[in-house]
Structures are given as structure tokens and as C-alpha cells.
């Protein structure tokens with residue numbers, strides 16, 4: 001249908017220090033072929049023309065790979081489609097007259113910057129704590145010098161698919177960053193290149209996660225359900241093993 | 253001004269080694285005394301900032317996104333080339349060099365391309381050591397696939413997410429340097445101008461996109477790795493924040509802009525569905541291995557594809573190019589799609605699409621095999637279009653994808669402004685008039701990991717610590733200009749939004765400076781684009797807030813630059829009266845309608861020099877000399 005009318009309820013908040021509220025907008029002439037973000041573009045064009053402030057929302061690639069888009073749609077991070085980031089959700093999901101609530105990621109470690117835009121720099125800091133292999137450009141051995149069994153490489157790739165969007169955190173009742181952190185720890189634990197720093201990495205990243213104020217994982221598995229890349233919670237189990245092993249060894 | 257490419261003497265294969273030996277070095281203990289600004293955190297900028305940090309320089313690194321991991325490079329799908337010759341199929345540094353020069357239709361610099369091929373192997377080593385999970389075979393060794401424009405399998409890949417994995421590799425190295433304190437990251441910061449002191453690039457002025465603060469940063473050298481300007485077309489496969497502003501403002505400060513009209517149109521993208529469309533999605537080129545391209549023979553035939561009998565279909569690529577068929581290079585495939593649509597035989601509601609049909613491949617290989625090969629692409633297609641490509645043919649249409657043009661750089665990647673280096677898609681360097689698939693990732697990482705660490709060291713060792721400070725008069729003056737520019741945009745208070753105006757500009761650029769260019773159209777472009785620019789400056793409407801996040805203010809600033817850039821593209825396209833690579837001049841074609849180069853008059857780089865507001869830019873030519881390959885006319889018949 002090319003002519004839907006929707007009732008939008010959108011979180012509006014001027015800046016980090018103001019308080020916010022849900023504001024109602026009625027939007028006409030929404031086409032089912034639009035993406036969700038294109039629908040918001042249309043709303044913004046209308047708001048600007050009416051002399052109102054457009055709704056700020058983060059986005060960039062609009063292809064589901066950069067991890068920038070970050071909306072909670074009717075209570076669900078990234079909306080109703082499985083394995084789909086907000087930017088790939090399309091309006092044929094909705095029908096004329098529907099009401100859609102749109103909110104930002106919510107977590108203590110994600111302060112709101114404006115409207116639907118939040119500050120996710122805590123996730124970068126977790127990476128800074130150890131989400132890398134310590135090697136300098138120029139010193140690498142031949143790429144085929146170290147064969148890696150295909151299934152390890154595939155598992156590592158599954159983990160590495162994480163787009164760093166933070167939906168796992170936004171959907172977790174404890175606002176835990178476990179799935180995100182585990183994806184990186186797991187990727188590097190599965191590869192021989194990650195081995196030398198395995199223990200140091202697990203300890204440092206988990207500790208940073210706590211320091212940022214993210215909650216604990218108590219196996220709700222909401223993260224896996226909303227993850228646009230369908231990262232498996234089995235990686236969290238691996239992270240926990242890595243962490244306990246490392247903690248044991250570091251005590252000895 | 254005579255352009256000095258600074259290509260070292262000596263045999264091609266020895267130039268880079270010799271040059272590295274000749275370059276001056278900065279003593280390890282002194283490196284931390286030097287500050288280098290790197291703008292951009294894509295493959296080029298991220299790799300550069302991390303490598304310079306590893307060497308011990310003090311690096312200030314800027315990006316627009318909320319995290320350096322989200323640069324547009326993340327979206328690259330297909331793969332990255334290298335001359336490893338792991339498949340033992342005859343590849344070599346020389347062959348990668350040769351293919352790239354030929355693919356670029358002989359409009360790139362031999363020495364740069366050769367160096368690129370040389371360091372390509374180090375890139376793969378580097379990425380594997382970082383933990384990039386490239387595809388592997390059952391023996392545990394790296395797998396390769398083939399890509400357009402090459403007869404060997406040299407493309408390394410990580411599913412359909414190669415750019416993501418390479419960028420996350422660079423990002424991890426970068427995060428390590430942030431932790432080590434050598435790199436300071438400034439996310440959500442947009443560079444809005446370059447500061448020059450005593451003729452050298454000494455810093456930048458940025459706007460903090462969250463607080464709106466306009467501020468200067470000083471350094472001993474500046475490296476720009478801000479990506480391409482494909483979004484000048486409004487609709488492109490680029491991310492929404494990709495832009496040409498940093499490069500453009502360097503141009504206006506004296507850096508020459510080379511070959512602005514060289515843009516690449518990718519043949520297989522999902523077509524436009526309506527005027528709300530905000531960007532276009534690429535469908536990997538690999539689909540053309542099994543899909544057959546066709547349109548109807550009759551004009552305006554609106555029947556559904558399955559109802560159109562075989563003898564009423566026109567498989568125009570197979571027909572016209574029997575030996576390459578559906579696998580002709582990007583520019584040829586794109587132009588032919590446009591031709592049949594212009595002829596009224598395009599398909600779908602808009603008539604601006606052609607079919608890419610997998611029915612034959614499915615009946616030959618089975619749906620299972622096709623799903624294994626292309627499952628994720630088919631899913632993505634279905635998610636966007638709500639059509640099942642296993643049952644009905646895909647609809648595809650060309651879209652802008654990459655810009656070969658960019659700031660002119662010499663062999664050291666230094667622009668015409670001393671101390672200003674340009675990396676990745678933002679420079680013009682290695683792809684000539686057409687880029688081969690899987691070569692942009694290679695170039696970005698080559699520039700960042702393996703070229704700039706050497707060449708910028710030479711610059712710093714030669715010029716010493718600059719002592720520049722953000723409090724210097726030159727910085728204050730540029731800051732004032734930047735503030736004035738922002739206020740000017742806010743003061744217009746007209747009726748049209750940046751998106752509306754950008755869309756309109758994009759249509760013009762697409763029409764006149766798109767897949768084929770002709771004198772009459774370019775003349776029109778040079779009338780209509782400035783007229784629309786006038787309208788922009790008199791009728792723009794944006795939210796007023798400058799001390800807060802305001803994306804439409806950002807968009808407006810970038811759009812202002814796109815108007816000027818589009819004009820330069822038209823000027824350049826008009827000047828280059830030959831067809832070459834992605835630049836097809838209607839007036840210069842063979843009897844069979846193929847692109848015809850004019851080597852006698854156009855074997856040069858066109859480097860444009862800004863001469864001031866309202867003045868004609870000046871053309872400077874860098875002659876291209878081919879000592880190692882012979883120039884031939886491409887043929888895919």
C-alpha cells in the first residue's frame with residue numbers, strides 16, 4: 001500500500017542534560033516500499049518545513065553492516081524482523097493506522113545525546129582494553145604460514161560478524177555487554193593469532209565491561225534474540241570459560 | 253605550475269625499495285615530538301593512524317561517526333586483491349600491476365600501481381596476523397575467488413563482509429594505540445577546513461558534531477583519508493555520511509583536484525523504487541557469473557517476466573559481446589543497461605531496470621547450489637524488494653559506486669600543499685579511469701600501512717617540528733571563516749530542505765555527468781548546476797541550532813561543497829574529449845559504439861587548481877608516461 005497513515009510516538013530529548021518525553025506525530029502517505037529510516041526521513045522533511053526540530057537518529061550505511069542505526073521499535077531493539085538491523089526493516093511490516101513507538105537504546109552506560117542518538121563510546125573502550133592482537137604493521141609472517149582448520153575459521157567469522165550496534169545491551173534486562181564483548185574474545189580465542197594474549201585479553205575486557213557500568217549476564221538470552229547478526233550466546237559461555245581460566249592462572 | 257610526480261628513477265621493480273632507502277628517517281626517540289593529524293578512520297585513515305602510532309608519533313585521528321569502526325569501508329562486500337599466487341594460476345606482482353593499469357584504461361601512473369601490487373602481499377599477511385578471519389579451504393589455507401577484469405583468482409574474502417573484517421582489523425590496531433596513548437581519537441568531529449602556515453599544512457579546523465564547538469588542531473603534518481565523493485549524485489551505494497567536504501576544502505586552500513570526472517558506475521544495484529529513496533544497495537558483481545541479463549524486445553512491454561516467451565527476450569550482453577557475455581567490465585555493462593532503458597525497453601514499474609535472471613542457472617545447478625553461492629545476497633534482495641529472486645528475475649540498475657578522481661598526490665602521497673598527504677579513495681592515485689573490483693580495499697590499506705609511514709617520516713625529518721599552535725593567527729582566521737560559513741547557512745531561512753536540493757542536484761549530475769557525457773549535456777550542466785546553487789544559497793531551510801547535534805546543518809555544509817564539486821566535474825568532463833574507462837564521451841566512440849580513447853591528446857592526469865570564487869579553475873597536466881606496458885584499445889567482443 002502506498003498511502004498509509006501512521007501514528008508515531010517518538011522520544012524527544014533536546015540534549016543530554018534535558019529530560020525527554022514521547023511526542024505524537026501523525027504521518028501520512030507512507031509507502032510500504034520505504035525502509036523504516038526513509039519513513040523517518042519523510043517525517044523529518046515535514047518537520048523542517050513546518051519549522052520544527054527534526055528527529056535526530058543515528059544511521060550511516062543503511063545496509064545493516066556499520067552498526068550505527070539504533071532504534072527501539074515498539075519495545076524491541078531493531079524492531080520486529082529477526083536478524084535485521086533497524087535500517088533494513090521495511091514499512092511493509094506495518095499497515096494503515098498502526099501506532100509505532102520509537103525510542104533510543106536505553107542503558108546507564110549509553111547516555112542520550114539528543115532524541116534517539118546515544119553515546120556508545122563505552123563499547124570502544126572495551127575494545128581498547130584488549131580487543132586486538134598486539135602486532136605492529138610490517139612484522140607479520142606469510143599469511144599461509146599457519147594453517148587454521150576451516151571450522152575454527154568459520155566459527156571465528158561468525159563471532160567477528162558483530163557490527164557493534166549495542167542492541168544486545170539495549171535489550172538485556174541487566175544492560176549487560178556480554179554478547180558484544182564475548183564476540184571479540186571468542187573470535188580471537190578461536191584463532192592461533194589470538195593465543196599469546198588470550199588470558200590478558202579476557203581479563204582486561206571483562207574488567208573494562210564492569211568498569212563501564214554494564215550489568216552482569218544472567219542468561220536471559222534477549223541479546224541473541226535481538227542481535228541483527230544472530231551472534232550466538234554460546235560465545236558468552238566461551239568468554240566465561242576464558243575469563244575463569246585466566247583468573248585462575250593469574251592467581252597462581 | 254609544473255607537477256612533479258617525484259617518481260624515483262630506476263627500473264620499475266626497484267623504484268620503491270630504492271626510494272625507501274633514500275627517504276629520510278626520524279630517530280625513534282624523536283618521533284613522539286611530532287604530531288600528525290589523520291582525518292578519517294576508514295581502511296586508509298585507520299591503518300595510517302594505527303601505523304603512525306605504532307611508530308611512536310603523536311597522532312590525532314578524526315571521524316564523523318560515533319565510532320572509528322563505522323567508517324564507510326565497513327560496507328565493502330566482495331574482497332581484496334593480492335598477488336600471492338597461492339592458487340598457482342600464474343599470478344605475479346607484474347600481472348596485478350598490468351591488470352590494474354589496463355583496467356584503468358591507461359590513465360594511472362605506472363610507478364604507483366606497481367608499488368601497490370608489490371605491497372599487496374604484505375597486506376594479507378598483516379590482516380591475517382591481526383586475526384582477520386578470511387575464508388579458508390579444508391586444508392586450512394586461504395581461499396581465493398576470481399573477480400572482473402582478471403584471469404586469475406587473486407581475491408581474498410571474508411564471506412560477503414570483507415570490508416567489515418579488514419576495517420575491524422585496522423580498528424583493533426587503532427584501539428590498541430589509543431590504549432597505548434599514541435593516538436587520540438576524536439569521534440563525531442567533522443573537519444571543515446585546512447590551516448596553512450608558511451606554505452605548509454599545519455592543522456585543521458573541526459566542528460564537534462555534538463556540542464557544535466568549532467576548534468583548531470595544530471600538527472606537523474596532516475593526512476586526509478576522508479573517502480570518495482560519490483554522494484554528489486545523491487543516490488549512490490555510499491553511506492549517508494560519506495562526503496567530499498574535507499577534500500574540497502583542501503582544494504580551495506590550494507591542493508589540486510585530479511580527474512574529478514572519473515567516477516565509477518556499478519552495474520548491479522537494486523533499482524530506485526520511489527522518490528523517498530535515500531540510497532542504493534549494491535548487489536555483488538559475482539552474481540553476473542550465473543545470472544543472465546535481459547530486457548524485452550518490444551518497447552513498453554509490461555507483462556510479468558515469466559509470461560514473456562524466450563523469443564521475445566533480448567539477452568543484449570550475450571548478443572553484443574559473445575566472448576565476455578554477461579561478464580563484460582562494469583562500465584560496459586552499465587552503459588548497455590542505460591541504452592536499453594533509454595530505448596524504452598526497461599523493466600519494472602519505473603522502466604529503469606533490467607532483469608538478472610537465475611532461472612537457467614537454477615535449472616542447471618539446482619536451487620541448493622545457487623543458495624550456497626549467493627544466499628545472503630538473495631536474502632538481502634528479498635528484504636528490500638519483497639520479491640523472491642529464486643522465482644522471479646532480479647531487477648537491477650547501475651548506480652554510482654566509487655570515485656577514481658580525488659586530490660592530486662605525488663609518489664609520496666603528498667598533495668600540492670607541502671605537508672598535506674592524501675590517502676585512500678580521497679586521492680586520485682592508482683585506478684586511472686576505471687577501478688577493478690577488490691582494488692580499493694587494497695589501495696586504502698597499502699596507503700595506510702605501508703606507504704605513508706615511510707613518506708611522512710621523510711617529510712617530518714626534512715621539515716622538523718613546526719611549532720604551530722591553535723592560537724596562531726592563521727588558525728584564528730580560518731576558525732572565523734568556518735564560523736561565518738556556518739552562520740551563512742543558518743541565515744538563509746528559505747523554504748527548501750537540504751535533502752530536496754541534494755536530490756535535485758543528484759538528478760542533474762546523473763543526467764549530464766553520469767554514464768555517458770556529451771558536449772550539449774555538459775554545457776547544460778554548467779548552466780543548471782550554478783543556477784541550482786543560487787537557489788540553495790537563497791532558499792535553503794535548516795534547523796537553526798548550531799550548538800547541538802544538528803545533522804541537517806552538517807548535510808547543508810556538505811551539499812554546498814557538492815554544488816561546486818559537481819561544477820568542476822562537468823568542467824573536467826568537458827575538457828576530456830576522449831572516452832576512457834568510466835568516462836564515456838558520446839562524441840568519442842568506435843563504429844560499434846564502444847569507448848574510444850585518444851592517447852595522443854589525453855594521456856595525462858588533469859589536475860585542477862582553484863583560482864578563487866567565481867574564477868575559472870586552471871588546468872595543470874601531468875603527462876603519463878608508459879615505459880612498461882603498451883597501450884591497447886580494450887575489446888570485449
Ligand SMILES: Cc1cc2nc3c(=O)[nH]c(=O)nc-3n(C[C@H](O)[C@H](O)[C@H](O)COP(=O)(O)OP(=O)(O)OC[C@H]3O[C@@H](n4cnc5c(N)ncnc54)[C@H](O)[C@@H]3O)c2cc1C
Pocket residue numbers: 291292293294295296297314315316317322323324325326327328329330331332414415441442443444477478479480489490491494495497498534653654675676677678689690691692693694696
Ligand atoms: C557498497 C560498497 C561495496 C564495496 N565493495 C568493495 C570491494 O568488495 N572491494 C574493494 O576493493 N572495494 C570496495 N568498495 C570500495 C571501498 O569500500 C572504498 O573505496 C574504501 O573503503 C574507501 O576507504 P577510505 O578509507 O578511503 O574511506 P572511507 O572508508 O570512506 O572512510 C572515510 C573516513 O573519513 C571520515 N571523514 C570523512 N569526511 C570527514 C570530515 N570532513 N571530517 C572528519 N572525518 C571525515 C569518515 O568519518 C570516515 O572515517 C565498495 C564500496 C561500496 C560503496
Ligand code: SF4
Pocket residue numbers: 161162163164165166167168169179180183223226227228229230231
Ligand atoms: S553482538 Fe549483536 S547486538 Fe551485540 S553489538 Fe554485536 S551485532 Fe549488535
Ligand code: FES
Pocket residue numbers: 058059060061062063064065066067068069085086087088163
Ligand atoms: S545504518 Fe548501518 S547498520 Fe543500520
